[in-house]
Amino acid sequence: MSRKNNLIAAIEMEKRDQTTYDNYIKALMDISRAITSDLFLEDLLKLIVLVTAKVTGVEICSLWLIDENEKRPKIRLKATQALDPEYVKDRSLDLDEGVVGYVVTNKRPIAINDVLRNPRFKEKEMARKLGLVSMVGVPLKLKDEKIIGVLNCFTSAPHAFSNTEINLLSAVANQAALAILNTELMVKTKVIQEELETRKMVERAKEILMHRRSMKGDQAFRWIQKRSMNSRKPIRHIAEAVILAEDIALD
Numbered sequence: 001m002s003r004k005n006n007l008i009a010a011i012e013m014e015k016r017d018q019t020t021y022d023n024y025i026k027a028l029m030d031i032s033r034a035i036t037s038d039l040f041l042e043d044l045l046k047l048i049v050l051v052t053a054k055v056t057g058v059e060i061c062s063l064w065l066i067d068e069n070e071k072r073p074k075i076r077l078k079a080t081q082a083l084d085p086e087y088v089k090d091r092s093l094d095l096d097e098g099v100v101g102y103v104v105t106n107k108r109p110i111a112i113n114d115v116l117r118n119p120r121f122k123e124k125e126m127a128r129k130l131g132l133v134s135m136v137g138v139p140l141k142l143k144d145e146k147i148i149g150v151l152n153c154f155t156s157a158p159h160a161f162s163n164t165e166i167n168l169l170s171a172v173a174n175q176a177a178l179a180i181l182n183t184e185l186m187v188k189t190k191v192i193q194e195e196l197e198t199r200k201m202v203e204r205a206k207e208i209l210m211h212r213r214s215m216k217g218d219q220a221f222r223w224i225q226k227r228s229m230n231s232r233k234p235i236r237h238i239a240e241a242v243i244l245a246e247d248i249a250l251d
Contacts, residue, residue, distance in 0.1 A: 041183050045079035048151070048176045053081045056169065058153040059132060064100050065140075065149040065180070067092070075100055075150065083130075098122040099137050100150040107147055109138040109170060111161040115154075127154075134159040138170045140177035148177050198236040205239035208246045 045063055053061035062080040066073055077091040096105050099120050103110055112135050115121040116128070126132070132154040140149040151173040202224060209220035224242070228235040 041180070042079075044179060044183050046081070048179070049079045049081045052151065052153065052169070052172055052176075055172075056153055056165075059156040060130065060152075060154040062152045062154075063140075063149060063176075064093075064152070066095065066104065066147065075104060078149075083126075093122070099135070100152065103137045103139050103150045104147050107139055107141065107145065109136060109166050111136045111166060113158060113160060130154075131156050133157055134161070136161045136166060136169060138166065138173045140173045140180070141170075142174075142177050142181060148180065151176065198234075198239070201236055201239040201243060205242040208242055212246075 049061040049063050060082045063078055064075045065078045066075050074092040095101055102120055112118045115135050134155045137150050137152045139147045141147055206220040209215050224238050227238045
């Protein structure tokens with residue numbers, strides 16, 4: 001009878017493991033599709049936390065990204081699927097502070113069975129309010145080992161995260177890191193393209209003013225710039241108006 005029970009237990013465990021693998025693979029596929037999409041970064045981050053929370057069944061999933069635009073880089077909370085939106089606003093830590101700082105500094109996951117008893121965990125008031133108990137944090141790591149953020153998962157009941165769960169969650173986090181990098185590159189590319197197009201339009205508008213009003217190049221640019229400031233419209237809009245007026249005149 002004992003052997004039969006052990007066999008049944010083994011079969012059930014295998015089924016659960018297979019379900020876990022299937023769920024994580026689905027998460028990887030969902031995030032992989034986002035790599036080739038034109039999602040804005042904010043929408044992508046929301047997708048990552050929603051998908052991760054769904055496949056893991058955790059209470060809360062949160063995503064932090066490193067902000068290197070300041071003299072002293074910070075890691076900022078950028079997305080979560082469950083917390084009050086007000087909580088997300090302007091929440092940041094130093095790169096060596098708290099659990100997320102530990103993950104960033106050591107470039108490896110951390111699992112905590114009881115967040116209220118762990119000295120590294122800073123958000124004890126939040127954990128009490130929401131009834132959070134266990135957590136795992138994994139780095140968002142690129143192929144060159146660069147860490148761009150941290151993905152945290154919290155449970156409302158005691159849970160010892162297994163190596164399998166941590167490894168699978170790390171795979172999701174790394175795929176998310178690639179998706180985020182791709183989105184940021186797309187945004188930068190669009191910004192560069194828009195800047196180049198604006199410069200071309202301003203140059204053409206200058207040429208029109210130089211020809212029509214016998215202005216020098218710097219005078220034509222100051223004319224466009226002044227109209228932009230006075231009307232509180234982008235300089236590109238003023239250049240477009242000059243070009244449009246020229247095209248109409250030529251017709």
